Amino acid sequence: MTDSRHTRIRSTARDVAQALGVSQSTVSRAFTEDASVSPQTRAAILRMAGSMGYKPNALARGLITNRSKIVGLVSGSVGNPFYADALQRFSQHLQQRGYQTLLFTAPAGHDVDALLPVVLQYQVDAVIVLSAPLSVATAEACERANTPVILFNRSLSGAKAHTVACDNMASAALVADWFAALDCRRLAFVAGRDDTSTNRERLQGFSSRLRERGMPLWRVVAGGDFTYEAGYRAMQTLLTTPDDAPDAIFFANDIMALGGIDALKLDQETASPRRPHTPSIVGFDGIAMGGWASYQLSTIVQPLEEMVAAAVRIVTDPPPEGQLVEAKLPGTMMVRVSASAPPASPEQSTRAAVLL
Amino acid sequence: MTDSRHTRIRSTARDVAQALGVSQSTVSRAFTEDASVSPQTRAAILRMAGSMGYKPNALARGLITNRSKIVGLVSGSVGNPFYADALQRFSQHLQQRGYQTLLFTAPAGHDVDALLPVVLQYQVDAVIVLSAPLSVATAEACERANTPVILFNRSLSGAKAHTVACDNMASAALVADWFAALDCRRLAFVAGRDDTSTNRERLQGFSSRLRERGMPLWRVVAGGDFTYEAGYRAMQTLLTTPDDAPDAIFFANDIMALGGIDALKLDQETASPRRPHTPSIVGFDGIAMGGWASYQLSTIVQPLEEMVAAAVRIVTDPPPEGQLVEAKLPGTMMVRVSASAPPASPEQSTRAAVLL
Numbered sequence: 001m002t003d004s005r006h007t008r009i010r011s012t013a014r015d016v017a018q019a020l021g022v023s024q025s026t027v028s029r030a031f032t033e034d035a036s037v038s039p040q041t042r043a044a045i046l047r048m049a050g051s052m053g054y055k056p057n058a059l060a061r062g063l064i065t066n067r068s069k070i071v072g073l074v075s076g077s078v079g080n081p082f083y084a085d086a087l088q089r090f091s092q093h094l095q096q097r098g099y100q101t102l103l104f105t106a107p108a109g110h111d112v113d114a115l116l117p118v119v120l121q122y123q124v125d126a127v128i129v130l131s132a133p134l135s136v137a138t139a140e141a142c143e144r145a146n147t148p149v150i151l152f153n154r155s156l157s158g159a160k161a162h163t164v165a166c167d168n169m170a171s172a173a174l175v176a177d178w179f180a181a182l183d184c185r186r187l188a189f190v191a192g193r194d195d196t197s198t199n200r201e202r203l204q205g206f207s208s209r210l211r212e213r214g215m216p217l218w219r220v221v222a223g224g225d226f227t228y229e230a231g232y233r234a235m236q237t238l239l240t241t242p243d244d245a246p247d248a249i250f251f252a253n254d255i256m257a258l259g260g261i262d263a264l265k266l267d268q269e270t271a272s273p274r275r276p277h278t279p280s281i282v283g284f285d286g287i288a289m290g291g292w293a294s295y296q297l298s299t300i301v302q303p304l305e306e307m308v309a310a311a312v313r314i315v316t317d318p319p320p321e322g323q324l325v326e327a328k329l330p331g332t333m334m335v336r337v338s339a340s341a342p343p344a345s346p347e348q349s350t351r352a353a354v355l356l
Numbered sequence: 357m358t359d360s361r362h363t364r365i366r367s368t369a370r371d372v373a374q375a376l377g378v379s380q381s382t383v384s385r386a387f388t389e390d391a392s393v394s395p396q397t398r399a400a401i402l403r404m405a406g407s408m409g410y411k412p413n414a415l416a417r418g419l420i421t422n423r424s425k426i427v428g429l430v431s432g433s434v435g436n437p438f439y440a441d442a443l444q445r446f447s448q449h450l451q452q453r454g455y456q457t458l459l460f461t462a463p464a465g466h467d468v469d470a471l472l473p474v475v476l477q478y479q480v481d482a483v484i485v486l487s488a489p490l491s492v493a494t495a496e497a498c499e500r501a502n503t504p505v506i507l508f509n510r511s512l513s514g515a516k517a518h519t520v521a522c523d524n525m526a527s528a529a530l531v532a533d534w535f536a537a538l539d540c541r542r543l544a545f546v547a548g549r550d551d552t553s554t555n556r557e558r559l560q561g562f563s564s565r566l567r568e569r570g571m572p573l574w575r576v577v578a579g580g581d582f583t584y585e586a587g588y589r590a591m592q593t594l595l596t597t598p599d600d601a602p603d604a605i606f607f608a609n610d611i612m613a614l615g616g617i618d619a620l621k622l623d624q625e626t627a628s629p630r631r632p633h634t635p636s637i638v639g640f641d642g643i644a645m646g647g648w649a650s651y652q653l654s655t656i657v658q659p660l661e662e663m664v665a666a667a668v669r670i671v672t673d674p675p676p677e678g679q680l681v682e683a684k685l686p687g688t689m690m691v692r693v694s695a696s697a698p699p700a701s702p703e704q705s706t707r708a709a710v711l712l
Contacts, residue, residue, distance in 0.1 A: 078441075078443070081437060088431075088434050095461060100458055104457075261650075265650065292584060294651070
């Protein structure tokens with residue numbers, strides 16, 4: 001870090017071009033392997049650029065257009081610990097296989113549409129998108145890209161992209177089966193963002209299986225956004241008519257279910273008269289907090305390690321050209337106190353015995 | 357993605373060298389701007405490499421050695437949501453300022469010693485290290501590097517590195533003051549990893565202020581590792597002699613405090629006879645879960661946004677050569693139900709009213 005460094009930062013391709021009396025595009029081509037520029041001119045430009053401190057982005061201008069051993073990882077909010085965990089596993093899996101991870105984060109509440117074209121400019125071998133909503137614009141960007149795009153835990157019809165996800169439909173059907181086994185009658189679904197495939201598929205798998213069993217889906221609370229606060233509010237909504245509360249609630253993800261459990265606890269401490277029984281609660285993801293003693297959340301555990309490995313395999317062992325991978329891995333129902341058989345009494349659901 | 361791509365992957369510098377009848381080191385030098393190789397040879401090598409699909413790592417072999425606009429972010433486990441949050445904020449701050457983030461993750465339980473030299477090989481403008489233990493070997497790697505290293509929420513004496521951290525000593529003293537105001541007498545500290553500066557400084561700030569006030573530090577539970585499970589076990593340890601439990605406990609971080617609260621709740625439901633009162637509990641970090649209704653954790657809130665901004669500023673506006681930044685930002689005491697005045701009764705501490 002020298003003083004000259006401060007000066008160097010400001011040098012641009014234009015400065016280099018002017019110093020040598022060549023055009024800016026010639027400077028640009030000098031940094032691109034296959035571009036037509038004479039070896040002598042290229043060498044002169046590289047020398048001048050070096051002395052002036054001009055440098056094109058090493059990634060954007062990779063000398064050769066082949067594999068960079070760098071993967072672009074595009075993430076939305078990691079406020080949901082499931083995605084923080086996924087991010088870390090991706091970084092480790094890729095690192096172990098000699099790849100580096102270039103991280104891009106979509107601002108909270110934004111989708112990745114604005115970000116994806118930026119990522120695609122880099123010489124990355126693949127782009128992995130997680131935890132961010134996708135739109136048709138993204139699908140188009142995927143299509144234009146020669147870079148493989150892997151959607152993690154998301155699908156997007158029409159996108160020329162690989163997908164790796166948990167089998168949301170089949171997993172959600174397991175929840176319906178479990179509630180049926182518990183003989184629940186008034187079943188509710190608390191939805192996440194309705195523009196996500198995860199939310200749509202979980203609702204669809206749940207309601208389809210209920211229909212097959214001749215059981216009605218008693219109520220859907222819409223407008224959730226996959227946050228603790230949304231789950232808390234949804235439970236308050238479900239409890240507003242005390243005599244007519246659900247006896248089983250499937251939350252579209254774990255962190256909403258934790259909010260729901262907390263709202264339920266407060267209700268149980270304050271409601272008068274006390275409700276006849278505590279609703280069974282099931283989430284989706286398998287985050288660590290669901291196992292904490294205050295929650296003991298029953299949930300669908302996503303096979304996160306296998307999902308990450310499957311996505312990384314697409315990078316390291318790409319399928320033949322034109323083939324798109326669509327991997328759906330099975331989730332597992334984990335039963336804890338929040339939806340245990342027989343239907344939980346208030347005592348059971350608030351007192352959590354835990355072995356650590 | 358063509359079939360030839362699969363073949364191309366296997367090409368090495370050696371293949372290129374053999375095809376042209378030059379040495380491997382000549383191939384290597386062709387990809388390094390300042391290396392001595394004639395323009396003609398370089399052009400021939402680049403052409404051959406392109407057709408064979410050989411490509412050196414674009415980052416490792418940056419054409420010019422100046423600023424890459426890429427920052428290496430070295431992270432340990434993000435099992436602690438504080439660091440997941442920090443990671444995301446770093447990514448966004450850097451992105452907004454036109455920098456890209458190259459992410460490196462230390463395997464769980466490992467320190468960054470093995471990783472840092474790898475990161476330093478890349479053409480990154482700076483390395484930011486968060487949530488990973490550091491050793492003298494790391495300090496030496498920093499010293500050898502011409503790349504600025506920024507330790508986030510860590511300090512390491514002897515390291516030629518910038519540091520940005522919360523003022524752990526002064527913040528921990530606030531906790532001692534608060535417990536004194538609550539008239540607590542039997543004060544305990546639950547430690548995190550004892551090889552971390554965060555743990556050492558928090559214990560020191562807490563015990564020093566107690567000493568100033570003539571209050572004894574009744575007990576230190578050592579051997580924690582900053583996890584929920586460690587906090588849970590520490591609380592069980594503190595409660596083994598029912599008549600002699602602490603009346604105030606400072607946990608070295610929030611997530612341990614949440615484990616402690618859960619162990620305490622279970623104890624309150626099962627202990628006979630019931631304990632005379634509930635200990636006041638304070639954590640450190642300010643993670644979102646501390647605000648959840650089941651916990652309502654009093655804590656020191658670290659000024660995370662300001663800390664990230666300060667660290668990023670070192671990257672974007674580096675200090676004059678030879679100057680090391682040592683920023684210590686003040687934490688804020690946030691009082692919630694877990695340590696409210698007057699000392700919490702069992703009812704208060706388990707019933708959490710929350711406004712969302």
